Amino acid sequence: MACINQKCRNPCKQAGICSPDQECQVLDTYPVRTVMCVCPADSIATNDGRCKAIVPVECKADLECADFERCVKGSCIEACRIDPCGLNALCTSQNHHSSCSCPSHYVGNPHIECSNGN
Numbered sequence: 069m070a071c072i073n074q075k076c077r078n079p080c081k082q083a084g085i086c087s088p089d090q091e092c093q094v095l096d097t098y099p100v101r102t103v104m105c106v107c108p109a110d111s112i113a114t115n116d117g118r119c120k121a122i123v124p125v126e127c128k129a130d131l132e133c134a135d136f137e138r139c140v141k142g143s144c145i146e147a148c149r150i151d152p153c154g155l156n157a158l159c160t161s162q163n164h165h166s167s168c169s170c171p172s173h174y175v176g177n178p179h180i181e182c183s184n185g186n
Contacts, residue, residue, distance in 0.1 A: 069094075069101075079103045089119035136161035156182040 080092030133144035170182035
């Protein structure tokens with residue numbers, strides 16, 4: 069509680085103290101109370117007062133990932149998920165790339181569609 073307009077009030081209940089992302093905390097400092105707007109754990113305040121999740125960077129280049137994965141925006145992701153093949157095609161992730169092929173007895177462009185050749 070703090071003295072606000074000669075009344076004992078919770079300063080965190082005042083409108084516009086913190087952004088909706090932040091939690092208002094009152095520190096019992098002397099001679100006046102201190103109000104802090106705090107982001108949840110694993111996040112950081114941005115310049116506009118919002119909270120942004122801190123995402124750990126897993127990789128910076130493909131070589132930092134497993135052979136079947138690619139580095140995309142700091143995360144290792146299976147190559148076939150990044151570069152999927154066409155309809156009915158088989159995808160193999162290897163050397164940080166996806167490789168598409170049609171299954172046996174199927175024909176066509178594996179990047180677009182494989183059709184039953186029978």
